[in-house]
Amino acid sequence: MQDGAVHPGASPSPLPEKVSVTLIVNGIERRFSVLPWVSLLDALRDHLDLTGTKKGCDHGQCGACTVLVDGRRINSCLTLAVMRDGAHVTTIEGLAANGALDPLQQAFIDHDAFQCGYCTPGQICSGVGLIAEGRAKTADEIREFMSGNICRCGAYPNIVSAIQQAMGAKP
Amino acid sequence: MSTPNNTAKAYTGTPTSRVDGRAKVTGAAKYAGDFNAGGLAYGAVVEATIARGRIARIDAGEALRVPGVLDVITHENRPRVADSDEAWRDDLAPEDGSPFRPLYDDAVKFNQQPIALVLAEEWEIARYAASLVRVDYEKQPFVTDVYRRRDDAIVVEKPDKLRGDAAKAFAAAEVRHEADYFIPTEHHNPMELFATTAMWEAGGPLTVYDKTQGVQNVQQFLCGVFEKKPNEIRVISPYVGGAFGAGLRPQYQVVLAVMGALKLQRSVRLVLTRQQMYGLGYRPATIERLALGARRDGTLDAITHEAVGTTSQFEEFSRNDTGWSALLYASPNARYEHRVAHLDVPTSCDMRAPGAATGVYALESAMDELAVALKMDPVELRLRCYSERDQNEDLPYTSKRLRECYREGAAAFGWDRRKPEPRAMRDGKALVGWGMASGVWEALQVPVAVRIAMTANGHAEVSCAASDIGTGTYTIMAQVAADSLGLPIENITIHLADSTLPSAPVEGGSWMAASACHAVIATAGEVRSELLRRAKLMKGSPLADAVEEDVTLSDGKLVSRRQTDRGVSISDIMRHAAMERIEKEKTNEFAQDKAHARNTHSAVFVEVKVDEELGVVRVTRVVSAVAAGRVLNPKTARSQVMGAVVGGIGMALHEETIYDHGLGRIINHDIAEYHVPVNADIHDIEVIFVDEPDALINPLGMKGLGEIGIVGVAAAVANAVYHATGVRVRDLPITLDKVLGRRQAA
Numbered sequence: 001m002q003d004g005a006v007h008p009g010a011s012p013s014p015l016p017e018k019v020s021v022t023l024i025v026n027g028i029e030r031r032f033s034v035l036p037w038v039s040l041l042d043a044l045r046d047h048l049d050l051t052g053t054k055k056g057c058d059h060g061q062c063g064a065c066t067v068l069v070d071g072r073r074i075n076s077c078l079t080l081a082v083m084r085d086g087a088h089v090t091t092i093e094g095l096a097a098n099g100a101l102d103p104l105q106q107a108f109i110d111h112d113a114f115q116c117g118y119c120t121p122g123q124i125c126s127g128v129g130l131i132a133e134g135r136a137k138t139a140d141e142i143r144e145f146m147s148g149n150i151c152r153c154g155a156y157p158n159i160v161s162a163i164q165q166a167m168g169a170k171p
Numbered sequence: 172m173s174t175p176n177n178t179a180k181a182y183t184g185t186p187t188s189r190v191d192g193r194a195k196v197t198g199a200a201k202y203a204g205d206f207n208a209g210g211l212a213y214g215a216v217v218e219a220t221i222a223r224g225r226i227a228r229i230d231a232g233e234a235l236r237v238p239g240v241l242d243v244i245t246h247e248n249r250p251r252v253a254d255s256d257e258a259w260r261d262d263l264a265p266e267d268g269s270p271f272r273p274l275y276d277d278a279v280k281f282n283q284q285p286i287a288l289v290l291a292e293e294w295e296i297a298r299y300a301a302s303l304v305r306v307d308y309e310k311q312p313f314v315t316d317v318y319r320r321r322d323d324a325i326v327v328e329k330p331d332k333l334r335g336d337a338a339k340a341f342a343a344a345e346v347r348h349e350a351d352y353f354i355p356t357e358h359h360n361p362m363e364l365f366a367t368t369a370m371w372e373a374g375g376p377l378t379v380y381d382k383t384q385g386v387q388n389v390q391q392f393l394c395g396v397f398e399k400k401p402n403e404i405r406v407i408s409p410y411v412g413g414a415f416g417a418g419l420r421p422q423y424q425v426v427l428a429v430m431g432a433l434k435l436q437r438s439v440r441l442v443l444t445r446q447q448m449y450g451l452g453y454r455p456a457t458i459e460r461l462a463l464g465a466r467r468d469g470t471l472d473a474i475t476h477e478a479v480g481t482t483s484q485f486e487e488f489s490r491n492d493t494g495w496s497a498l499l500y501a502s503p504n505a506r507y508e509h510r511v512a513h514l515d516v517p518t519s520c521d522m523r524a525p526g527a528a529t530g531v532y533a534l535e536s537a538m539d540e541l542a543v544a545l546k547m548d549p550v551e552l553r554l555r556c557y558s559e560r561d562q563n564e565d566l567p568y569t570s571k572r573l574r575e576c577y578r579e580g581a582a583a584f585g586w587d588r589r590k591p592e593p594r595a596m597r598d599g600k601a602l603v604g605w606g607m608a609s610g611v612w613e614a615l616q617v618p619v620a621v622r623i624a625m626t627a628n629g630h631a632e633v634s635c636a637a638s639d640i641g642t643g644t645y646t647i648m649a650q651v652a653a654d655s656l657g658l659p660i661e662n663i664t665i666h667l668a669d670s671t672l673p674s675a676p677v678e679g680g681s682w683m684a685a686s687a688c689h690a691v692i693a694t695a696g697e698v699r700s701e702l703l704r705r706a707k708l709m710k711g712s713p714l715a716d717a718v719e720e721d722v723t724l725s726d727g728k729l730v731s732r733r734q735t736d737r738g739v740s741i742s743d744i745m746r747h748a749a750m751e752r753i754e755k756e757k758t759n760e761f762a763q764d765k766a767h768a769r770n771t772h773s774a775v776f777v778e779v780k781v782d783e784e785l786g787v788v789r790v791t792r793v794v795s796a797v798a799a800g801r802v803l804n805p806k807t808a809r810s811q812v813m814g815a816v817v818g819g820i821g822m823a824l825h826e827e828t829i830y831d832h833g834l835g836r837i838i839n840h841d842i843a844e845y846h847v848p849v850n851a852d853i854h855d856i857e858v859i860f861v862d863e864p865d866a867l868i869n870p871l872g873m874k875g876l877g878e879i880g881i882v883g884v885a886a887a888v889a890n891a892v893y894h895a896t897g898v899r900v901r902d903l904p905i906t907l908d909k910v911l912g913r914r915q916a917a
Contacts (some may be wrong), residue, residue, distance in 0.1 A: 012303055015296070039294050046294065051205035052198015054412070056362045057445040060209065061843040064362055092198035093450025112810045117195030118362040118412025119743060124196060124360045140851075145185040147849040150842065152362045152413050153641050154817025156853040 019082045025050065026094025041064045041137045043081035044091060052092040052121045056150070063149030066122035066129070067091050073129025075148075092121035094130045095128065104128055107162035115153035125161045139164065174628035181408035182650035182660055183379035183871070186806035190649045190665065191410075191639070200410045203382040204442045211368070212241055214431050214441035215297035216424070217287035217304045218450060219279045222315035223515045224836025226277040226286060234300040241293040241435055244427075246286070248741065249274045250434050252426075258678030260679060260772030262388040263521070268486035272396075273423040273517065274430070280485060281517045282315075282836045288427045290435060292826045294442075313515035316832040317456045317481045318734075319889070320512035322792040324443045324479045328491040328509035328565065335504030337462075338474035342588060344464025348541040352461065352533040353902035354885075356481070357454040358790030359522050360847060363412020365451065367428035368441040377432060378442065379406045381425045384418040387636050390670035393429055404429075404768065405671040408532055411640040415818070416521035418640065419674055419677050422451055449481050452520025453828060455481040455511075457492060457532035462503075463541045469555035471502035478530060481511045483518040488510060489558065490521065492530030496561045499534070499611050500556040515580055515835055521679060523818055524878035527612055528885070532822075535608035548584065549607050549890065550774075554652045561768035563636030569767045570865035570872075572798040576774035579859050580607075584776035593897035602778040604895025610773035610883030614800070614874035620673035621690035622755030622756040623652070627745035629655050629727050633694075634666040637687050641686035642808035650803060651871075655695030657724030657741075673756050682877025688803065689869055690759040695724070697755035702729045705748040706739045713737045761869055769868055771799040771879040773895060775816070777887040781895045788892055788909030789854070792822050793884070796859040800874040805860065812858045812880035819884020821848045827904050846904075 018033040022053045025048060032047050041058070044050045044067070053076060056064030060078040067076045068090040097100040104127050107113070114120040136142045142160050151159065188606070191428050194200040219226075231243035231561055235782045244250075252272065253259065260272040273285045287304050291297035341347060361384055370378040377399075383406070390406040411418060424441045431439040434480060441449075457480045464473035476496035482488045484907045493507035505870040522528070542549040557574060560567050561675065589605045590596055596603035625631040633652045639645045645665045675687065703722055707715045708731055714722060714729065723732050730738030745753070770772070778792035802808045825846035828841045839845045857881075865872040885903060892910065900909045 008305075012233050012300070015238050031305045035293070035295060037299075038293075042265070042294065045205075046207075050198075050206050051201065051207065054202070054362070055204070055364060055442070057364075057842050059443075059445065059841060059843065061841060062362065073175070092196075096197055101193070105196040109188050112189065112806050114192075114195055114641075115807075115810060115814055116362065116411060116413040117191070117200050118410075118641075120195050121198045131822045143851045143853070147851040150362065150847060150849055152360055152415070152818075153810075154814030154848070154849060156811060156817060156848070156850045157856055158810060159850065161759060 006013050015105055022087050023084060026090060034081050036080060038081050039077050040079045040081045040084055041076040044076060050093055052089050054121055056119065063126060064072045064119050064122040066126045066149060068125055068129055071132060073126050092125060095124065102128065104162065104166040107165040110165065111158045111162040113155050113158040113162040115155060118150060119151045123151065130163065131167055160163055174278050177849050179387060179674050181879045185803065187646060187650055187804050189646045189807060191641060195472045202363055202412050203368060203380045203408060204364065204440060206368045206380045208370055208438050210437060210438050212290050212292065212431065212435055212439045213294035213297045214439055215289045215301040216285045216427065216443065216447055217289065218447060218609050219282060219284040219286050221279055221308045221310050222282045223309045223317060224279045224280060224310040227309045228307040229286065230305040232354065233287055234303040234758060235295060235852065236345050237300040237303065239296040241302045243294065244274060244288040244430060244434060246274050246276050246550050250430055250566065250715045253396050253398055261392040261420050261622050262385065265488045267485050268484060270363045273426050279485065282516055283447065283803025285423055288431055288907060290439065291432050306735055307438055307887065313492060313835045314513050315516055315830050315835045316375050317458060317479060317514065318372050320514060321458060321479050321568065324510035324512040326508060327487065327511050328494065332509060333506060334847055335507035337473045337504040341462050341464040341475060341506035346544050348544055349462040350537060350901055352407055352459040352536055352539065355459045356456040356528045356829050357522060358449055358845060359414060359415040359417035359828045360845065361413030361417055364442050364445060365422050365424050365448055367425045367690045368440040369428040370433040370438045371436060376402060376430065377404050378403060379429060381406055381408055381827045382411060382418055383421065384411065384414050384679055384816060384900045385641055386638065386668050386670040388673060388677050389421045389425060395431060396426060397433065404514060408668040412873060413637055414640045415523045416525060417452060419521055419679050426541045445842055446840045449874065452518060454522035455519035459492060459530065461533050461537035465541055465545060469545055469552045469863045470546050471500055471556045472504060474500065474505040476507045477536065481514050481519055483510050483516055484513050486518040488518045488520060490526030492526045493564060495527055495530045495611055496534045498561055499609065500554065501558040501562060505562065510707050514900050517790060522911045523815065524612055524882045527878065527882045528822065529612060531882050532885040535883055536709060536889050538889040540604065540899065550581055553577065553609055564768055565768065566747060568766045570608055570863050571770065571865035572861050572863040573772035573774065575861040576772055576796040576798050579672065579861050580774040580776050580794050584794040586776060593894050596685045596874040598780060600783060602783050602895040604781065604891040606887045606894055607774060607776045607819050607882035608886035608890060610775060610879055611683060612771045612879040612882055614769040614771050614868060615680050616623060616761045616869065617676050617682050618758050619675045619686040619690040620756060620758040621694045622673045622754065623694045624752055624754040625656065625698055628660055628750045629741055630662045631658060632664045632666060633686060633691060634672045635675050635690065636651035636668065636670060636672040637683055638668045638678040640678055642811060644687060645806060646807055647684055648687055648691055648802045651691045652695065656698065657726055657728065671674060671787065681877040684872050684875045685869055686759055688871060688873065692870065693759050694755050694757040697757050698753055699724055701753050704742060704774060706744045709739065709747050712739065714739060742826040764867065767867055771874045771881055773797045773879050775883045775887040779888060779891040779895050781892065781910065786911035788824055788910060790903060791854045793856045794859065795880060797862055797879055798861045798863040799876050800862045800863050801872040802866045803873055808860065808876050809858045813856045815880025816856050816884050817848050817853055819881045820852065820888060823888035824901060824904050
């Protein structure tokens with residue numbers, strides 16, 4: 001506080017009650033209680049121990065926290081866990097089936113579509129969502145529709161190649 | 172130095188997928204903020220909102236009454252920490268000055284300085300409570316604008332001995348170019364937030380998972396700050412979500428997390444917000460002045476490069492921007508001088524290719540302007556002043572194939588189709604511009620130790636404290652280990668970034684690849700010697716007469732180099748010797764060669780398309796031709812240079828930390844307002860590695876690649892924008908207002 005006012009006796013607002021939330025995460029029903037201000041991102045990371053989903057800005061600016069909710073890609077930092085009660089959530093941990101990588105995960109390895117790997121879970125979830133949307137046909141469209149996912153290592157051309165491979169398109 | 176295995180080069184030099192790839196695409200790779208534990212407490216930082224002054228009063232009463240809040244630590248109640256500058260000086264700290272000590276006293280030295288740490292049962296509670304901490308300040312005058320301190324800047328770098336008289340030669344030159352260039356403050360913005368998880372265990376060591384480029388640097392620093400014995404703190408950082416220099420020095424969150432854990436006697440996680448990361452180090456805003464004097468034939472007579480960078484009031488951090496200009500091109504007269512201005516900001520720090528990304532931007536922009544003045548092709552000008560020797564030290568290079576970079580880069584780009592006049596090339600409504608620039612960086616090598624533990628079943632664990640910040644260290648070490656030990660790469664496990672492992676300095680400056688790989692080779696040599704010693708003891712051993720130089724490890728066997736069918740399998744040797752494992756540790760050794768300069772070089776060619784009405788600049792094509800010795804892994808090496816080119820495009824067109832100098836505060840401190848390139852900004856990038864054999868630098872003939880890819884890129888973009896539009900923008904980033912505004916003024 002910059003106005004110089006001191007509030008020695010002030011009491012903070014009481015915390016609200018915790019709310020019970022059920023999510024179907026990577027096919028498994030998970031029931032937990034959280035304060036209503038907990039984002040889906042923090043619920044996954046801190047309450048369900050699914051730390052593959054990353055926090056890069058907490059403001060919907062970078063895309064590192066992208067997950068699939070009911071099949072659609074969203075920034076999990078911009079939604080509260082309580083708002084998604086009953087939803088199906090797929091995180092990076094849920095993409096590989098019985099140890100077999102999703103074709104886009106394999107394509108990311110094949111095309112070296114990452115360096116540090118921190119944005120990678122979000123990139124891959126976003127790419128899976130994009131492919132499911134079926135609206136990107138060209139490299140320019142992939143670039144446009146993947147621009148919500150920042151990669152500071154600058155792997156963008158390789159990310160586009162990886163998505164093209166997974167789409168079955170010619171590189 | 173043991174000779175590397177020359178017979179089976181299955182992996183070294185071959186495109187190889189990252190060995191940590193699967194962990195990274197499945198979410199299994201754990202970063203500093205990903206380590207969970209029962210009873211974890213969460214921290215949130217309260218930052219100062221003034222640029223300079225003191226904390227008159229700080230009141231955490233309301234914050235402490237929030238249910239779930241465990242403690243609020245300020246300078247008034249913090250645990251004891253060391254009180255000497257020496258204890259706070261990490262490996263990368265400037266020699267001069269007094270390193271920043273978070274929560275040490277009531278002094279506010281920069282805006283966004285941490286002034287309190289709130290600890291709570293949950294992160295959201297900590298964050299809320301942090302908003303309730305009340306602070307009164309006594310404000311003092313401050314300056315955050317480098318232009319206001321330009322004349323007071325202190326000289327930090329200049330040559331010991333002047334080369335000729337650059338001022339006199341410039342005055343007499345047939346053709347002159349002189350101009351100021353400006354690079355604003357830039358922030359690294361790695362995707363990973365700076366984070367520390369400090370795991371507290373009663374009676375045990377404190378295990379600190381930290382986002383850092385050097386676990387041993389952080390470990391020694393923490394031991395100094397908290398007056399601990401080396402075995403009381405362990406620092407681990409298996410994966411680092413980008414750093415680009417921001418993780419070279421220990422950042423304040425590691426101090427606060429450890430402080431919290433020690434005070435609570437409980438594990439603590441502290442993750443900075445994106446906004447708070449603008450209170451860390453940054454690439455310093457730098458004013459560059461170039462004066463080039465040339466003859467009509469394009470040979471240089473005079474080079475003068477003066478720069479003023481920025482640092483804090485309490486530490487004198489700088490990297491020499493100006494020495495590159497005197498080094499790169501032949502000129503009988505040259506002078507450089509780097510100065511630094513002290514401002515009321517945090518200490519600046521290394522950011523990818525520190526000194527060169529900025530200094531060479533100015534040099535290569537000036538060279539382009541000189542080429543225009545000479546009416547000479549920019550590549551031709553660089554060939555006219557090409558130097559086979561390091562001009563500063565007057566030494567030959569271990570290798571320098573910059574000429575080939577120009578040739579191969581120009582050919583791949585189609586440079587010969589360039590029309591020299593500005594505004595001469597179009598694509599529909601867009602103006603097309605082609606620009607180029609040179610790049611240069613150092614090829615440094617540092618002591619690194621590696622331990623190899625090989626088991627009789629032909630598996631090897633290779634351990635080293637070095638970090639992999641996304642550069643591919645895990646992978647190239649696995650490649651070199653596989654080749655040196657004659658094992659398939661799947662049988663190699665690499666352990667990195669644990670302070671208890673064999674010693675390595677911070678990962679930075681492009682020195683880790685060569686250093687770590689040669690430590691692997693040196694240690695593998697020890698393993699081979701041990702195997703030979705044991706093999707010779709075997710009855711009827713085919714290697715009974717062999718000496719060390721004669722044998723190599725290949726395909727799971729120790730064999731004669733000359734007669735590879737003569738040998739013994741590793742498992743037989745170890746079984747015979749009744750050994751389950753061979754464990755060796757060794758530090759690399761490089762020849763002390765003071766007679767050669769060691770550098771990497773590049774030539775960058777850029778095409779931009781500029782919307783004439785809107786001034787929007789798009790970089791549509793880049794060719795980066797790099798000479799960096801032998802490339803160990805063309806797949807990851809290409810990615811590294813490509814990523815650096817993306818960083819260079821950001822530097823040219825997007826990146827700028829904007830201060831309100833009236834408030835002394837950054838006003839675009841997030842990743843939406845501080846622009847970095849996104850996918851749609853990036854188009855074709857071609858990376859060429861020119862063949863650069865180097866028999867002198869090290870046995871593998873390799874040089875590091877971390878920085879060279881960014882050097883020159885911003886200049887090449889700026890030069891292309893000039894070629895497209897006829898507008899010369901000399902202050903980065905080249906935003907559309909500058910492109911349009913100056914065009915109208917011209």
